[in-house]
Amino acid sequence: MPSTEVFLKIGLNHYLFLSAILFSFGMIAVLMRKNVIVMLMGIELMLNAVNLSFIAFAKELGNLNGQIMVFFVMTIAAAEAGVGLALAVSVYKKYKELNIRSFEQLRG
Amino acid sequence: MDAHLLFAILLLAPLVGFLINGCNFKSHNALLAGSIATAAAAISFICSLLLVGQLVSLPENARIIQTTFFNWIPVGDLNVTAGLVVDQISAIMILVITGVGSLIHLFSVGYMSHDARPAKYFAYLNLFLFNMLILVLGNNLLMTFVGWEGVGLCSYLLIGFWFTDPAKAAAGMKAFVTNRIGDAGFLIGIFLLFTTFNTLNYADLAARLPATPEIGLMGPIALACLCLFIGACGKSAQIPLYVWLPDAMAGPTPVSALIHAATMVTAGVYLIVRMSAVFMLAPAVLHIVAWVGAATVVFAASMGICQWDIKKILAYSTVSQLGYMFLACGVGAFHAAMFHLMTHAFFKALMFLGSGSVIHGMHEEQDVRKMGGLKKYMPITYITFTLGWLAIIGIPPFAGFFSKDEILWQAFSSPLGNKGLWALGAVGAAMTAFYMTRLMAWTFWGKPRFGHDVHPHESPLSMTIPLMVLGLLSVIGGWIGIPHVISEVLPFHPGNGLEEWLHPAIAHLEIPHLEGGEGLEWMMMGVSVAIAAISALFAYDTYIRVPKRAEMLAKAAGPIYPLVANKYYVDEIYFKLIINPLVDLGKRLWFYIDINVIDKATYLASDLVNGLASFVRTIQNGKMQQYALYMALGLVLMMTFVLVGS
Numbered sequence: 001m002p003s004t005e006v007f008l009k010i011g012l013n014h015y016l017f018l019s020a021i022l023f024s025f026g027m028i029a030v031l032m033r034k035n036v037i038v039m040l041m042g043i044e045l046m047l048n049a050v051n052l053s054f055i056a057f058a059k060e061l062g063n064l065n066g067q068i069m070v071f072f073v074m075t076i077a078a079a080e081a082g083v084g085l086a087l088a089v090s091v092y093k094k095y096k097e098l099n100i101r102s103f104e105q106l107r108g
Numbered sequence: 109m110d111a112h113l114l115f116a117i118l119l120l121a122p123l124v125g126f127l128i129n130g131c132n133f134k135s136h137n138a139l140l141a142g143s144i145a146t147a148a149a150a151i152s153f154i155c156s157l158l159l160v161g162q163l164v165s166l167p168e169n170a171r172i173i174q175t176t177f178f179n180w181i182p183v184g185d186l187n188v189t190a191g192l193v194v195d196q197i198s199a200i201m202i203l204v205i206t207g208v209g210s211l212i213h214l215f216s217v218g219y220m221s222h223d224a225r226p227a228k229y230f231a232y233l234n235l236f237l238f239n240m241l242i243l244v245l246g247n248n249l250l251m252t253f254v255g256w257e258g259v260g261l262c263s264y265l266l267i268g269f270w271f272t273d274p275a276k277a278a279a280g281m282k283a284f285v286t287n288r289i290g291d292a293g294f295l296i297g298i299f300l301l302f303t304t305f306n307t308l309n310y311a312d313l314a315a316r317l318p319a320t321p322e323i324g325l326m327g328p329i330a331l332a333c334l335c336l337f338i339g340a341c342g343k344s345a346q347i348p349l350y351v352w353l354p355d356a357m358a359g360p361t362p363v364s365a366l367i368h369a370a371t372m373v374t375a376g377v378y379l380i381v382r383m384s385a386v387f388m389l390a391p392a393v394l395h396i397v398a399w400v401g402a403a404t405v406v407f408a409a410s411m412g413i414c415q416w417d418i419k420k421i422l423a424y425s426t427v428s429q430l431g432y433m434f435l436a437c438g439v440g441a442f443h444a445a446m447f448h449l450m451t452h453a454f455f456k457a458l459m460f461l462g463s464g465s466v467i468h469g470m471h472e473e474q475d476v477r478k479m480g481g482l483k484k485y486m487p488i489t490y491i492t493f494t495l496g497w498l499a500i501i502g503i504p505p506f507a508g509f510f511s512k513d514e515i516l517w518q519a520f521s522s523p524l525g526n527k528g529l530w531a532l533g534a535v536g537a538a539m540t541a542f543y544m545t546r547l548m549a550w551t552f553w554g555k556p557r558f559g560h561d562v563h564p565h566e567s568p569l570s571m572t573i574p575l576m577v578l579g580l581l582s583v584i585g586g587w588i589g590i591p592h593v594i595s596e597v598l599p600f601h602p603g604n605g606l607e608e609w610l611h612p613a614i615a616h617l618e619i620p621h622l623e624g625g626e627g628l629e630w631m632m633m634g635v636s637v638a639i640a641a642i643s644a645l646f647a648y649d650t651y652i653r654v655p656k657r658a659e660m661l662a663k664a665a666g667p668i669y670p671l672v673a674n675k676y677y678v679d680e681i682y683f684k685l686i687i688n689p690l691v692d693l694g695k696r697l698w699f700y701i702d703i704n705v706i707d708k709a710t711y712l713a714s715d716l717v718n719g720l721a722s723f724v725r726t727i728q729n730g731k732m733q734q735y736a737l738y739m740a741l742g743l744v745l746m747m748t749f750v751l752v753g754s
Contacts, residue, residue: 030733031736031740
């Protein structure tokens, strides 16, 4: 089965590379997009890219610490998404749009 | 009483008076302010009397009382204490300062009764007394310098007391700036003495002096003496720094009497007498002192002849009389300088206060051309002024005769003196008699020349009492220094008490015995009295009996009269040669250096910072995404650094 050989060849580098690509996409979304929801999605993407490299290292080094860390990250990501979405909803109620620029008007 | 306590009260009484009146400077109560100030001065006078009493009770060669309040500047070799000392010299000074000072304070109570800010005036007056006492009591040059600067400040404040008049404010400034020139000299002199002898204390200094005099002007002692003399010239209004004193008459008249006649202007003479032992080591400098003094005598007296302002006449007279004191110092007759300082303080304070009384009675009129015949209206002022007049022109047995004659005799007979100095002094005496008689004639004698709306009146008692006391002193003040030749023919042989008193404290010349000296001294005495009397009679004749002669004389003098009447254009020359070029230089420096170089350099620096900041400012724009970008970029940079670096 030639197809399984491909999977056997997948090593740490591939995971890290994918993780880096995902992280970059997430970051680009955060930096470039104006829509708050999309930016929150970008942040989720970045967090999960990091999770991916944690898992990859955990597997490679045979150490569970990385996996434990991933649980923490997921928990925080959930909390962050909750707060972020709540903010997005309240800003939408006020400005009838979800542009990140709306947040600039909140400064004291 | 304990000497330490006496010193403290003597010095602090005027300071306390200054503080009381100074804290209450808006008060309009002239009587209260004046009483406080006068009481402070009187307390000082009583303390001075007690101190001098203690001094007299000491044996003759140990007459010195000193005390130290605290260690003022202990730095390395320099160890200056805030110490006070009373010896024979400062005893005379403190008696004159506090005694005449108290009388002038009393006079001021009446004189300043209508002023808007009497409390301020009396506060300044007391501050002046305090500083003057520091000046004469300090046991080292630095203490003297502190007092020296303090009296300069008070002089400035009091000359410009009516500062709303720009001319008077300018007069104060002129006095201050001119004195700065002298003070710079004084300070350099102090530095030179310190580097030479490593001490500033008078007693230590006297102990460390070398035995042989220096020759020429370039030695350290001679240079130091020269610098001290420049300082004395500034304070005591000698050529070429005398120009401030006539203008200083802008101040209230009692101030002119106290500061610009009796006490402060004699500080220069005091300094030279105090440093007499040092000056004796520099005969070349003494020679300069004598000639400058003699030149000032004649120069100032000639200007006094052509003045119309009663106070200006007295001011030039003061400059001229100070010249006599310097002449005495210059020929090594320091006791004669102190003697004339004292008698001059009496009769000149008297005449200034008398002129103050006249000005007060004439409703602020100072021009003698608008006076005349005042002896009928102001009898007490007239009689006391007459005593001062007789004293200053040197008629025996009034005070001025003994002191001036001693100076003239010393100028003639001393090894440092010569006939030229004596001749200048004698010419000065003739001029003094002339302008003083002229002043008497224009002010008190002759017919009244003021309008019918002016009603001159005698001054109140608070003003006439000081006049009477000073009048008495102008008569008897000279009797403590009767020359030996006269003393021998008098009953009881009073002797030259002042010279004996001062003898241990000042330096002396070895005076060779003159053959027929006594006859010569009698003759010189007769000559000087005759000169004064003839000159006074001539002036009386000119101004009372033949009024046209004055104009004829002025015309006959041709271009000399306007030259003298305009004070030899000295002010104009100073402006043209020194002040205007300096102002011009200052303006050029301001324009070319300050504006074009220094200002531009600072602008450049600020522009650089501004430009950089305007760039950096764009980074902080409040845009969240850009901040995130910077963070990301920073992270990338840091990682690059870590990766590449490792």
